[in-house]
Amino acid sequence: VWDLQAAWQAEQWEQRCGELAAYKAEHGHCNVPKRYPANPALGLWVGTQRALNNKDTLDPERKRRLDELGMVWDLQAATNAEQWEQRCGELAAYEAEHGDCNVPNDYAPNPALGEWVSRQRALNNK
Known part of the structure; x- marks a missing residue:
C-alpha cells in the first residue's frame, strides 16, 4: 500500500511540474497565483512547494528541477x-x-x- 501511495504522489508531482512548465511557457514566469481559476490544484501545489522549501523539507532533486524552471521562492x-x-x-x-x-x-x-x-x-x- 505504501509503495502505491508513494508512486501516486510521485506521479502527481510530475504532473504538476509539467503543468508548471506549461504555465511558464504561456506566462513567462512560475508565479502561479494561489487561487488560479484555470488550474486551482496548480496554484495550491506551487504554494506547497514553497512551504516545503521554506521548511527545508523539499526533496533536493525536486528543488533543483523547480530552480531550473525558474521557480521564485521569495x-x-x-x-x-x-x-x-x-x-x-x-x-x-x-x-x-x-x-x-x-x-x-x-x-x-x-x-x-x-x-x-x-x-x-x-x-x-x-
Whole structure:
C-alpha cells in the first residue's frame, strides 16, 4: 500500500511540474497565483512547494528541477525587484523628457514615481 501511495504522489508531482512548465511557457514566469481559476490544484501545489522549501523539507532533486524552471521562492523579494525595475524605467522616461532626474515628490502625472525617487535619495543619503 505504501509503495502505491508513494508512486501516486510521485506521479502527481510530475504532473504538476509539467503543468508548471506549461504555465511558464504561456506566462513567462512560475508565479502561479494561489487561487488560479484555470488550474486551482496548480496554484495550491506551487504554494506547497514553497512551504516545503521554506521548511527545508523539499526533496533536493525536486528543488533543483523547480530552480531550473525558474521557480521564485521569495515572492516579496521578486515583487520588490519588479517594482524597482518599473520605477527605474519610469525615471529614465522622465529624464528623457525633462533632461534631469529631479522628479518632484508631488509629480502629478505619476505620484508613485515622485515618492520612489524621494525614497531612493533618502536611502542613498543614509
